[in-house]
Amino acid sequence: MIDQTILQQILDKLEAFDRRLKKLESTSGGSVTQSESPVFQAKPVEAEPKEDSAVAPVATVQKQSNFSEVKIGKEWFNKIGALSIIIGIVLFIGYTFQYLGPVGKIAIGYLVALALFGSGWFLVKKYKSYADSLLAIGWAIAYFTTFATHYITASRIIENVNLNLFLLFIVSGGLAIFSYFYKSERFSVMAILLGAISAIISPTPFLSLIAILVLILYAVSLAIVKNWAVFGFSSAVVSYVTYFISLDRQGYFYSLGIFKLGAIFLTIYFLLFVIASLFMKPGMFKEDKYAASLISFNSFAFFMLFLSQLYHFYPEQDGIFTTIFGLALLLIALVNYLFFKEKKYIWSTYGWLGWGFLTLAIPLQLTGTWIAGVWLV
Numbered sequence: 277m278i279d280q281t282i283l284q285q286i287l288d289k290l291e292a293f294d295r296r297l298k299k300l301e302s303t304s305g306g307s308v309t310q311s312e313s314p315v316f317q318a319k320p321v322e323a324e325p326k327e328d329s330a331v332a333p334v335a336t337v338q339k340q341s342n343f344s345e346v347k348i349g350k351e352w353f354n355k356i357g358a359l360s361i362i363i364g365i366v367l368f369i370g371y372t373f374q375y376l377g378p379v380g381k382i383a384i385g386y387l388v389a390l391a392l393f394g395s396g397w398f399l400v401k402k403y404k405s406y407a408d409s410l411l412a413i414g415w416a417i418a419y420f421t422t423f424a425t426h427y428i429t430a431s432r433i434i435e436n437v438n439l440n441l442f443l444l445f446i447v448s449g450g451l452a453i454f455s456y457f458y459k460s461e462r463f464s465v466m467a468i469l470l471g472a473i474s475a476i477i478s479p480t481p482f483l484s485l486i487a488i489l490v491l492i493l494y495a496v497s498l499a500i501v502k503n504w505a506v507f508g509f510s511s512a513v514v515s516y517v518t519y520f521i522s523l524d525r526q527g528y529f530y531s532l533g534i535f536k537l538g539a540i541f542l543t544i545y546f547l548l549f550v551i552a553s554l555f556m557k558p559g560m561f562k563e564d565k566y567a568a569s570l571i572s573f574n575s576f577a578f579f580m581l582f583l584s585q586l587y588h589f590y591p592e593q594d595g596i597f598t599t600i601f602g603l604a605l606l607l608i609a610l611v612n613y614l615f616f617k618e619k620k621y622i623w624s625t626y627g628w629l630g631w632g633f634l635t636l637a638i639p640l641q642l643t644g645t646w647i648a649g650v651w652l653v
Contacts, residue, residue: 385421415454415466426439437479495508499556513573543578602629602635
């Protein structure tokens with residue numbers, strides 16, 4: 277019993293000593309001395325703010341310096357390295373092409389693409405930024421090597437243009453699948469761009485319209501699943517520009533038959549991007565800004581492309597079309613307000629656009645286009 281009492285006293289003293297030690301450490305800023313006088317405790321307390329204020333700017337400058345160095349190392353050196361690789365590949369291919377036939381040239385292109393794929397995949401864990409550049413260059417070389425199998429005479433090994441287009445869509449589709457599993461918004465934008473090139477060079481309008489539809493279905497699905505607002509907006513820009521260039525290049529943009537067919541596809545494009553805007557989740561300010569930009573661009577691009585063709589065949593119906601379109605936007609705003617009230621940036625954007633187009637419809641139908649812009653303002 278006596279031994280236990282003594283042991284308990286020793287433990288109590290150790291605990292008291294430990295508490296006292298911790299108190300001294302917290303009072304003196306981490307340094308423990310033998311003195312416990314008030315003078316000793318006051319000095320570190322007074323000196324501590326001065327020390328922090330003197331060190332803080334140095335730490336801030338050092339942090340900014342390190343940030344700048346990291347930014348230069350990641351971005352500028354990465355771009356310089358990627359440019360060096362592209363120049364080296366171009367020089368290598370240019371040198372070897374003079375000794376090879378069409379099959380050899382195409383084989384060299386695909387071998388270089390595979391080498392870049394392998395290098396990028398090997399470096400992706402440690403040097404992801406540099407690996408992304410290698411992978412992007414690899415996909416670009418694979419696409420344009422496939423392009424060269426028909427459209428470049430010196431390396432033509434495929435005579436059928438439709439077969440070549442099919443292969444081009446396979447390459448861009450492979451990139452689309454890769455970007456989904458790689459979880460890269462930039463690679464997804466690249467896939468859309470490559471697919472748009474295939475749609476533009478297509479010799480038939482119907483195939484171009486189908487290709488654009490496939491691109492938009494992919495873009496809308498991925499934008500909703502991944503909630504990529506920047507990708508959704510970029511896809512809308514690429515899709516409508518592709519629609520205009522492909523039909524205008526083929527000379528069918530003002531054809532009545534193509535207008536009727538194109539009007540159906542154009543309406544489907546518009547509705548698909550509307551669905552994307554409604555089902556995307558609210559995010560940070562940047563994401564909401566791009567989502568609102570998607571809504572605005574989708575509405576204006578659809579209206580301008582549809583109206584520009586409508587003028588040639590039904591010039592008296594422009595005001596009626598604008599009224600119907602404005603009412604449709606207001607209906608979309610109402611539905612979004614009822615079911616997705618928290619997404620204010622969406623239903624308010626559709627609402628303002630709807631009232632704007634309704635306002636535009638009055639002078640457009642009654643007076644003509646010369647005063648429409650002033651009336652809208």
